[in-house]
Amino acid sequence: MSEQKSKSLSISFRVDDGVLGHNNREFIAENVDGERTPDNIIYVQRDIREMYDELFGQALAEYNARQRRKDREIADYYEHIKNSDRVKPLYEVVVQFGDVDTCGLKSSKWETAKLMLDDYMRGFERRNPNLKVFNAVMHLDEATPHLHIDFIPITHKAKLGLALKVSMKGALKEQGFTASNRLQNEWAAWEESERAEMTEILHKHDLSRDVKGVHREHLTVDDYKQYAIQKAEIRKTNEHINALKKKNPADLTPDEIELIKNQNDIMRSEIQKRDEKISSLSRKLGAKFVPFEIFDNDKLQYVAAELEKANVPFVEESNALHIPDYAVNTTMMIAETYKPQKCDSIRERIKLDIDRLVLCSVNLDDLFGKLKERGYQVKNGKYVAVKPPFGERFVRLKSLDAAYLTKNLEQRISERDKFPTAVREQLATANALEKPFHVTIIEMMTAVKEFRITPRKTNPKLIYAFKNDANINYLSDQLCTISEFNFSTKEQMYAKAEELKAANDTVGLKRVTELIKAYESIVEGNYIDNLIKAQNECVQNKNIKKHT
Numbered sequence: 001m002s003e004q005k006s007k008s009l010s011i012s013f014r015v016d017d018g019v020l021g022h023n024n025r026e027f028i029a030e031n032v033d034g035e036r037t038p039d040n041i042i043y044v045q046r047d048i049r050e051m052y053d054e055l056f057g058q059a060l061a062e063y064n065a066r067q068r069r070k071d072r073e074i075a076d077y078y079e080h081i082k083n084s085d086r087v088k089p090l091y092e093v094v095v096q097f098g099d100v101d102t103c104g105l106k107s108s109k110w111e112t113a114k115l116m117l118d119d120y121m122r123g124f125e126r127r128n129p130n131l132k133v134f135n136a137v138m139h140l141d142e143a144t145p146h147l148h149i150d151f152i153p154i155t156h157k158a159k160l161g162l163a164l165k166v167s168m169k170g171a172l173k174e175q176g177f178t179a180s181n182r183l184q185n186e187w188a189a190w191e192e193s194e195r196a197e198m199t200e201i202l203h204k205h206d207l208s209r210d211v212k213g214v215h216r217e218h219l220t221v222d223d224y225k226q227y228a229i230q231k232a233e234i235r236k237t238n239e240h241i242n243a244l245k246k247k248n249p250a251d252l253t254p255d256e257i258e259l260i261k262n263q264n265d266i267m268r269s270e271i272q273k274r275d276e277k278i279s280s281l282s283r284k285l286g287a288k289f290v291p292f293e294i295f296d297n298d299k300l301q302y303v304a305a306e307l308e309k310a311n312v313p314f315v316e317e318s319n320a321l322h323i324p325d326y327a328v329n330t331t332m333m334i335a336e337t338y339k340p341q342k343c344d345s346i347r348e349r350i351k352l353d354i355d356r357l358v359l360c361s362v363n364l365d366d367l368f369g370k371l372k373e374r375g376y377q378v379k380n381g382k383y384v385a386v387k388p389p390f391g392e393r394f395v396r397l398k399s400l401d402a403a404y405l406t407k408n409l410e411q412r413i414s415e416r417d418k419f420p421t422a423v424r425e426q427l428a429t430a431n432a433l434e435k436p437f438h439v440t441i442i443e444m445m446t447a448v449k450e451f452r453i454t455p456r457k458t459n460p461k462l463i464y465a466f467k468n469d470a471n472i473n474y475l476s477d478q479l480c481t482i483s484e485f486n487f488s489t490k491e492q493m494y495a496k497a498e499e500l501k502a503a504n505d506t507v508g509l510k511r512v513t514e515l516i517k518a519y520e521s522i523v524e525g526n527y528i529d530n531l532i533k534a535q536n537e538c539v540q541n542k543n544i545k546k547h548t
Contacts (some may be wrong), residue, residue: 003027008210009098011198013191018092019407020048023148024135027414030363036141043121043136048090051134051152052078059164083167085353090134091153091168096146097198103144113145114364116158116201121147127197130154132170185233206226237417238295246401272458291320292331298400301385306334307391307395348389352455353388355464358412360449367409367546368454374451394528403463419466420445436522437475444472447528454535474518481515491518 021027024045025037056077066075074080081089095117103113117138125133127152135150153171156163172186177193199209246254263337294300304321307314312330315322323331353374354367361367368378377390384406385394395422397404403412420442427438445466447453456470467473487493493516500509521527
């Protein structure tokens with residue numbers, strides 16, 4: 001390492017979704033060294049509900065007391081915020097000095113990184129009185145020391161609702177961060193302020209800031225701020241459009257549909273507004289690599305694949321490829337050859353495959369290995385992407401849904417046995433009539449994991465899981481009928497059907513008749529076979545229609 005590099009470190013300050021189970025080591029990810037977990041430094045670890053009660057209890061009581069209508073009262077403020085589409089119940093920042101090479105376990109600056117992170121953490125709430133920290137930990141059991149700080153932002157100047165309420169924008173405004181224009185918002189100003197604090201901490205240790213990946217040494221502070229703010233605003237616009245894509249098309253307005261259709265054109269227009277500024281900055285930087293921004297995930301993956309074929313080096317980011325300046329024209333030509341594919345069905349198939357493999361994997365590596373066994377290609381890196389055997393392009397996991405982010409996949413894998421365990425416990429205490437249903441549910445779960453049955457979701461909008469399986473829920477409904485009528489033998493079941501028929505109780509008769517039908521299919525031993533047969537016939541009919 002050069003003398004200059006030894007005196008400089010990169011800094012990382014990013015806002016994350018926050019997975020408390022990961023932060024507090026309720027489940028251990030593959031990249032964690034369990035033997036070093038006791039070394040982690042816990043600054044605060046409080047229950048979020050208790051924190052909400054403490055912060056907002058009085059304000060909530062005062063708000064409810066002012067309501068003349070019961071339906072306008074808020075019973076639980078935490079649940080109210082949790083179910084809101086406009087605000088999050090918690091926010092998290094992840095803070096790190098250096099990387100695995102400069103501050104990793106075997107580096108000379110491991111201890112220095114710990115001291116700097118501790119310094120940053122101890123000043124966080126002093127600098128940010130409106131960001132109430134309820135969980136904060138320094139992880140020392142991974143490759144590089146880093147902080148996870150989880151907090152609840154509060155504002156005292158709310159115009160509507162509670163006098164004291166959750167609001168990140170309001171919290172930052174009260175701390176003095178204002179939006180000077182459309183591009184320079186409170187978030188950007190606050191993030192830059194925190195990075196400046198990290199830079200000051202570096203200086204205390206006779207270190208300077210190394211901006212990784214891009215040469216910005218000739219950029220003034222104001223230039224850099226404007227560049228970062230403009231990129232953040234464009235990212236925000238793109239995230240808004242991506243959020244619209246997840247809604248039911250029937251709920252979208254004509255303007256929102258137009259936004260989705262013209263996403264790339266809109267983004268390109270936004271970028272053109274800052275072209276002159278970026279061009280000027282690029283000349284100042286003298287960088288060998290320049291950003292080529294693409295705001296459609298499928299298109300980005302297409303261009304990346306074509307660049308690989310052409311042996312053009314690049315660095316992939318969320319909505320951009322950093323390419324050599326000599327390859328700009330080549331990249332533009334590749335981008336122009338892109339043709340959208342109808343990939344919604346492909347994405348759904350990928351999601352369902354991952355959902356099923358989550359249920360039989362022990363960790364992420366095992367999951368990716370099982371995907372490869374099914375013909376997938378897996379590309380690891382900053383953004384994990386997969387290419388299915390039935391698709392032409394790589395698809396980023398993060399573009400599928402938040403549930404497919406690696407940290408969330410890890411949590412889902414850690415919870416994979418909860419439902420099967422509950423079914424087996426119920427089987428142990430089941431009566432003679434209930435046992436065949438529990439056994440069939442267990443067999444069905446195995447068939448799903450072995451890819452003998454293609455499952456149907458009860459709720460198509462949610463990820464697939466055993467509790468969201470239409471066939472399993474159908475059998476669970478039959479168990480509810482058994483419990484409701486207090487059946488313990490098949491004779492009781494048949495007798496009840498006759499009784500309901502005589503009483504002309506059509507609703508009750510329909511339920512018991514459905515139960516008898518399912519029971520007879522199960523005891524005949526062909527319940528699952530019939531499902532598989534019906535499934536295969538459906539596929540054959542679709543193929544016939546496709547070729548006629």
